[in-house]
Amino acid sequence: MKTNDLIFQTVTKVVVFIIIIYSLHLFFSGHYTPGGGFIGGLMTASAIVLLLLAFDIKTVVNTLPIDYIKMTATGLLIALLTGIGSFFFDVPFLTHTFSYVDLPVLGKTSLATAVLFDLGVYLVVIGVTMTIIQTIGETE
């Protein structure tokens, strides 16, 4: 059942980038404003889902040749290593720290290790969502 969805596809091409950039914004700003790894991940995943709806699954897999299972694994590993990293400073598992630095363009920025952990969450969420959707979607 292929219909002519040219407008949908054209719009999608643009919108996907906007969504992804917005999701990245959500991810990074999560510590201060609404957002974070979980929402950011879901938002990114929904952008890819939009692609899936606009194009067929083969095209999307070819354009974004990402192994989502590996992505999940990487995310889990990052989260775990962030936790283990705290051992090296002789503090309990998953203790986070933060500090402020002055970056050239962005000005005074806070750097928190929690963001690293959140990156893990972000990757896991994308990985999991897309693994599920792709495996179900690919079966005929």
Added chain:
Amino acid sequence: MTLLHVAILSPFIFAILVPFLYKRFRNIHTGWFVLVLPILLFVYFVQFIDTTMNGDTISNTANWIPSLGINFTAYIDGLGLLFALLITGIGALVILYSIYYLSKEKEQLNTFYVYLLLFMGAMLGVVLSDNLIVLYTFWEFTSLSSFLLIGYWYKREKSRYGAQKSMLITIFGGLLMLGGFIMLYIMTNSFSIREIIEQVPEIAQHDLFVPALVLILFGAFTKSAQFPFYIWLPDAMEAPTPVSAYLHSATMVKAGIYLVARFSPVFSGEPEWFWIVSSFGIFTMFWGSFNAVKQTDLKGILAFSTVSQLGMIMSMLGVGSAALALDAIDDSYYTVATLAAVFHLINHATFKGSLFMVVGIIDHETGTRDIRKLGGLMSFMPITFTISIIGAFSMAGLPPFNGFLSKEMFFTSMIRVLDMDVFNLETLGILFPIIAWIGSIFTFIYSMVLVFKTFTGKYQPEKLEKKPHEAPIGMLISPIILASLVIIFFFFPNLLAYTIIEPAMASILPSLLGDENHFHVHISQWHGPNLELYMTIGVILLGTLGYYLLRKWRGIYRIVPEKLTLNKGYDAALYQLDKSSFKLTRFYMTGFIRDYLAYIFTFFIVILGTALVVKDGFSFSLAGTAPIGIYEAVLAIVMVIGTITVLFSKSRLTAIIALGSVGYSLSLFFVLFRAPDLALTQLCVETVSVALFLLCFYHLPEFKRKEKKLHFKLTNLLISLGVGTIVTLIALSANSQRVSDTISKYFIENSYTLAGGKNMVNVILVDFRGFDTLFEITVLGIASLGIYGMIRLHVKKEEEG
């Protein structure tokens, strides 16, 4: 986190690198890279000998979960160091040997070395942890990694069987042991072994003390293959020979011995400890050696021999504990047993390690391990023959090999049991030296079988797969080193006595030492013509006789029919378990999701409803509730309409969209109540799940409306009403009564100061309750793998079928 922690964890870290090394340097055997690590670790641990010799210990704590008293305390004392040296030293030799044993063309070397490293790290963790929970974690890790190693050739049915068996039994024991640990925690409020030891006088009369003792012994006995749990060890021989040499003789199986030694200061004041440990030990010693004689597989002989030797060490530890249990008798009287246990532990690692490697060589060079096919190999493999003579004679307890020394001390300690009349069981006490003596005769016989059936006698080339020849030199280095140690330890036993054995004994029997005191261990080769010597001569005479008349008395093995053996019992139990759990599962797993939902919701109603009634939890008050505005009312109505639409829609598409509208309305609720984070999340989840439905809904089975019988609908109605009522009740009463202050205040006050974040929800997720999140994403990951596996494997099956 100190260098010591890094050393313990280094095998795990290194394991991550192995696959990359394997891929990058395909033409270099991966073992060469791995070999570096145990050598470095060995050298690192050797430095600590100085410390432990002076009676000092080292303890470094890294916080893990301090609020629960769980910290990674790396602790080095004599006992831990002895094991650490064994693990790394034998580990290095085994890896060197495996480089020649496993061909880099045919085998998956990356997985092999990853498993081996995981095992090594886990083992180091077990022996160098002071915290019980950490110890337990590493302990189960050894079970897991050995499962992987035994099943390394996973395409073989027997490997899988052996791997499963070993894991079922050792993990079963490990879980019981955890129960024992928790009891210790309840009694002492500490997970630290040293702190527990300090509190022993106060807790010795506690009701849980003896149960804890028994449970911990379960862990030790399953791991160290004591009777009747030994049945996994012979099947574990399906693993590649380097693994057998490493896990099943030198290290993992000794974890149980380690545990008994480690807990001796805690429990050995109890007579139960002495009785259980020594009697199970001595019986295992006899049973293992008795069964070893009937084996025809070389590795089978060694497996049962390991069982027997472990039993022997166990019994000596048990008798040694009498030094603490008895006040009446001079301490030094029984310490010889502990000394013998420690000494034999080392000796066993050397001679059994070399024997396993020799058997591996025979297997490798002839293609079989069946003694009925082997024979006359002496002239083909002179070096291997020499090594196996040394190893086997040491195992049989003959001079001039180290096994002789510890065997004599074994006899001594068993004879000492006779003097132990405080238990008023002198009549039973006499059994100890007798069983020990008979067991030793069988030990002598199988040692001789091992060597002479293989290397002497008739050479039968037609039964061998390959033409036998001497092994490559690389494969011989490790067994030669071990065999040399066998001889060196005989002539210079006190080399070990002052450096290794004394500190280890100090850890096992700390209460016998005052301040600045040392054990004075002196081992001599000649102890004069006493009872022990006559026993040894008897062993040699009767053993030789038994070996030559083996054919005549072999028949006794047929007295016990195969059906009554423990193995059959295990298989039958496993089969029954499988069958009955399958039946049970079939009973409730109907394959209809609506049934499962019914179960879930019924439980939900029953448990929460009962809790509400029992706790008298229901109350209803409107105080403090916000007024209901027009938006809320409208949204609520939309949601209700959406839900009803789902119920009565004729097409699936309508149902999905109606369900989506409920979700979106909910997120609007979050917007109204100023929870932007939740609103966003709900919005995204809803979007993704609606899309997911749309994407795959035509895969779902056809949407049929079946007319069901009335009573079915009645249950559904009752369940849905029940769930609705319960949820409403809980929501109302939760809102009406506040038992304690709201915790949101804490988060409001601290999220910025402690975690540097202004978004409270995010701070809670990643920081305050980061552990939860870690587990949640793990669960998510597992779930996605499950779905992937279910669908992909299903598809594959269909393609094949």
